[in-house]
Amino acid sequence: MSEYWFDASAADKVCEFFERYLVHSKGEFAGKPFILENWQREFVREIFGWKNADGLRRYREVYLEIPRKNGKSTLCAGLALYLLFADGEPGAEVYSAAADTDQARIVFEEAKSMVFRSPALARRAKPYKGAITHTRNGIPIGSYRVLSSEAGTKHGLNASGIVIDELHAQTNRELYDVLNTSLGSRRQPLSIAITTAGWDRNSLCYEVHDYAEKVLSGVIEAPRFLGRIYGADKDEDWTDPEVWRKANPNLGVSLKEEFLSAECKKAREIPTYENTFRMLYLNQWVEQETRFIPMDKWDACDLPVDEKALEGRTCYAGLDLSTRYDLTALSLVFPPVEDGEPYRIVNRAWIPESAMLERIRRDKVPYNAWVSQGLVLATPGDIIDHGFVRAEIEALGKRFRIAEVGFDRWGAVEISTALIDAGFKMIEFGQGMASMSPPTKELLALILAGKIAHGGNPVLRWAASSMTVKGDAAGNIMPVKPDRMKSANRIDPIVALIMALDRAMRNEAPLPSVYEKRGILAL
Numbered sequence: 001m002s003e004y005w006f007d008a009s010a011a012d013k014v015c016e017f018f019e020r021y022l023v024h025s026k027g028e029f030a031g032k033p034f035i036l037e038n039w040q041r042e043f044v045r046e047i048f049g050w051k052n053a054d055g056l057r058r059y060r061e062v063y064l065e066i067p068r069k070n071g072k073s074t075l076c077a078g079l080a081l082y083l084l085f086a087d088g089e090p091g092a093e094v095y096s097a098a099a100d101t102d103q104a105r106i107v108f109e110e111a112k113s114m115v116f117r118s119p120a121l122a123r124r125a126k127p128y129k130g131a132i133t134h135t136r137n138g139i140p141i142g143s144y145r146v147l148s149s150e151a152g153t154k155h156g157l158n159a160s161g162i163v164i165d166e167l168h169a170q171t172n173r174e175l176y177d178v179l180n181t182s183l184g185s186r187r188q189p190l191s192i193a194i195t196t197a198g199w200d201r202n203s204l205c206y207e208v209h210d211y212a213e214k215v216l217s218g219v220i221e222a223p224r225f226l227g228r229i230y231g232a233d234k235d236e237d238w239t240d241p242e243v244w245r246k247a248n249p250n251l252g253v254s255l256k257e258e259f260l261s262a263e264c265k266k267a268r269e270i271p272t273y274e275n276t277f278r279m280l281y282l283n284q285w286v287e288q289e290t291r292f293i294p295m296d297k298w299d300a301c302d303l304p305v306d307e308k309a310l311e312g313r314t315c316y317a318g319l320d321l322s323t324r325y326d327l328t329a330l331s332l333v334f335p336p337v338e339d340g341e342p343y344r345i346v347n348r349a350w351i352p353e354s355a356m357l358e359r360i361r362r363d364k365v366p367y368n369a370w371v372s373q374g375l376v377l378a379t380p381g382d383i384i385d386h387g388f389v390r391a392e393i394e395a396l397g398k399r400f401r402i403a404e405v406g407f408d409r410w411g412a413v414e415i416s417t418a419l420i421d422a423g424f425k426m427i428e429f430g431q432g433m434a435s436m437s438p439p440t441k442e443l444l445a446l447i448l449a450g451k452i453a454h455g456g457n458p459v460l461r462w463a464a465s466s467m468t469v470k471g472d473a474a475g476n477i478m479p480v481k482p483d484r485m486k487s488a489n490r491i492d493p494i495v496a497l498i499m500a501l502d503r504a505m506r507n508e509a510p511l512p513s514v515y516e517k518r519g520i521l522a523l
Contacts, residue, residue, distance in 0.1 A: 004050055004058050004223065011049030015041055017086050021120050022078050025113035027254070034114075039249040040075055043228055047079075047190070057188040059226040061180070063167075063212045064194045066230040067283040069259075070250040072194045076163045077111035079192060083161035084134050084144045085121060089186065092134065092142035094161040097179055099169035101148045105130075107163050108146045149175060157182035162191045168198030168205040172362060176204055197231060197283045199275070202364035202462075206285065231283025238278050239264055247282045292479075293464045297447050298454075305344050305455035310334055310400060315346070316507065317393070317405040318429070318499025320492045321386070321412050327351055327376075328384050329463075330393065331496035332400065333504040342453040343446060343504065347460050348396075349493055350389055353378035363490070365462060375459050386415045394422055403507060406499035429499045433471075436478035439502035440469065446501075463493040 015036055022034035036044065043064070050058035066072050083094045096111075098104035112132060115121045126133040126140075134142035159182045170176060176193075183189035198205050212227030214220040232238060232247045244260050245251050251260070260281060267277035275286040315332045322328050332346040349370075351359065356367050356378060370376040379388045396402065406429040407416055416426045429435060446452045454460055469477040479498060481491055 003053050006049050007051045007055075008049060010051070011045035013086070014044050014048045014082055017082050018044070018078050021085075021118050022081065022114050023117040024074070025110065025117060029254075031117070034074075034078060037071075037250060037253060039230075040071070043075075044079070047226060057190065058224065060183070060189055060191065060224045061226070062190065062192045063208055063225070063227040063229075064192065065197065065209060065212070065228070065283060066194075067248050067255075068196050068280045069255040070230070070248055071254045073107050073165065074110055074254075076165070076192055076194050077107050077114060080107065080144055080161060080163050081111050081114060081121065083190060084132065084142050085124065087161070089142070089160045089188070091158075092160045093158055094142070094144040094163075095147050095157070095159055095179070096145070096163050096165065097147040097149070097175060098165040099149055099171065101146065103165055103169065104146050104149075107165050108132075108144070111144065147179075155182075158185060159183050160186045160189050162189075164191070164193040165195075167193045167195040167208065168200075168203065169195075170204050172364075173204040173207075197279050197285045199279060199286045200364075201285065204364075209285070229283070232278075234284065238274075238282055238284070239268065243282065292467055292469045293444060293447060295461075295465055297450075298461065298464050301342070301447060301450060301452045301454055302456040303342060303344075303453035305346060305453055305457075307346055307399075310344060310346065312399075312401065313337070314401040314403050316500050316503035317402050318496040318501070318503070319389075319393070319405055319407040319412070320496040320499070321384075321389075321408065321410075321415070322490075322492045327490045327492045328389060329493040329496040330389070330396075331460075331493065331500040332396065332402070333497070333500040334400075335504050335508060336451075342451045343501070344453045345455070345457075345460070345497060345500075346396075346400075347375075347454075347457050347493055347497070348392060349376045349459050350379055350384050350392075351376055352382050352384050353380055354382040370459055375457065390415050390418050390422075393419060393424070397422070397424065404503045406503045408499075427503060429502070431478075433476040433478050435502075436498065437476035439498045439505065440477055440479055442505055443498055443501055460493050460497070463491050463495075467491045467494050 018034045018036055024030055024032050024034055047059055047062055048057065052058050064072060080094050080096065083089070084092055096104045096108040112127050115125050115127055115132060124134060124136070126135060130146045132144040133140045155178060157179070159179065162179050162183070164176065164179065180191050183191060193208065195205055200206060209229070211220065212229060215222045215225055215227050216229070230247055230249055232243045236243045241257065244257065248255055251257060263277055263281060267274045278284040279286050313334055315334045318331045320329045328350040330348040334344040336343060351367055356371070360367050367376055371378045377388065377392065379385045402424060404425045404427050405419065406427045408431050409416065409428045420426050466481060467479050468481070470480050471477040479491055479495055
């Protein structure tokens with residue numbers, strides 16, 4: 001664009017700062033000058049070289065997505081020090097932030113080590129535990145600090161530079177927005193977000209990732225935003241060393257091919273490690289941290305489910321009440337009545353109506369759209385009214401022959417008693433390994449065999465993509481959410497499906513049950 005021009009001397013100045021004043025502090029390069037690799041030099045020059053008509057920096061927001069061990073934290077530590085010592089911003093305020101304070105300290109501590117190792121910078125700085133102060137003649141003229149993750153305490157900042165580490169770990173956008181809006185009064189502020197890929201496509205990080213891809217491809221025009229994404233394409237062979245080289249620009253420098261080869265071998269031998277390898281070392285966005293349900297196989301089960309055509313047929317239900325503040329789910333499983341027919345699934349879910357907007361903001365999923373489509377039912381008030389859940393189950397019972405309802409008795413005494421009085425056969429279903437392991441494995445086997453029909457229900461797909469498992473020494477497994485998901489994703493609909501499938505499989509033939517008769521399908 002004609003309003004922007006490239007200032008080679010400004011770009012060279014930043015590179016010179018790195019190579020003249022900064023020294024590596026860790027690993028095989030400790031004590032050596034920070035000589036920029038070609039990809040780093042190009043990246044740094046682009047950030048600081050492009051100017052607008054007023055001679056100020058063009059780019060205000062920078063996004064760098066790159067696999068682990070490519071030196072992004074070290075690079076950003078150097079950029080933070082440049083913004084503190086050499087950018088010429090009066091009263092510079094530079095901050096390191098992340099999803100938690102320990103993560104935020106990684107870039108900062110690297111920067112502090114660089115200051116201690118540089119006589120020129122050490123003379124101009126006073127490093128403290130969580131701050132580096134730039135001084136001139138003993139007078140503070142700028143600072144670089146570590147921030148905690150509490151967004152509510154950051155509204156008074158007047159930042160000139162921000163480094164946000166591991167953006168994929170942010171559970172919401174509050175801190176990100178507060179920090180970026182704190183840049184408003186500066187002449188040429190700079191916000192730098194760095195991250196590896198993640199798994200959650202409803203997250204802030206994936207939103208920025210998608211935005212960066214659209215800017216890079218020209219779909220969106222954003223002249224003040226600079227995005228750089230290094231990684232393997234979705235369909236590329238993750239075991240191919242050529243793909244490793246493409247995804248990792250620092251391969252052979254800070255990252256060794258022997259290390260990647262060993263990690264790849266581990267991923268090939270341990271399927272649950274595959275997604276971790278692809279996410280961290282190839283920067284591929286995956287569906288979940290620990291693979292259980294392959295989403296391509298799940299999507300292949302997008303066979304039609306016509307509720308009207310199922311009326312009068314026998315089915316088995318699973319009810320996961322969760323808490324009254326979160327998602328409650330019901331799944332109906334219809335066993336096949338003809339050879340080659342899949343198990344068909346009908347799904348219901350409930351959410352408190354008055355709390356729905358907060359859950360949209362927190363969970364980053366379109367509950368309102370799902371409600372309008374009839375996929376989620378909103379109950380009045382700010383907690384789920386079990387009376388509405390009971391009424392819907394009774395209505396479904398008039399349309400289908402619900403033989404059994406599996407349920408977790410926790411918090412379900414009232415509704416289960418009412419449903420028993422209404423004529424339903426209620427079966428308590430334990431939530432531990434012993435109860436959950438057989439139907440969880442069975443579900444996967446049926447998905448892999450294409451013997452499930454879910455009709456493309458997006459609520460159920462969301463839960464399936466969120467689900468991982470934990471196991472014990474005996475090989476038992478049960479569905480769980482990874483710790484990093486915290487409250488962001490729900491697996492309640494898939495848990496309800498597993499309970500319903502268990503009741504269906506146990507009643508598929510006379511005792512002994514199907515599990516005892518032929519065992520769990522081999523995976």
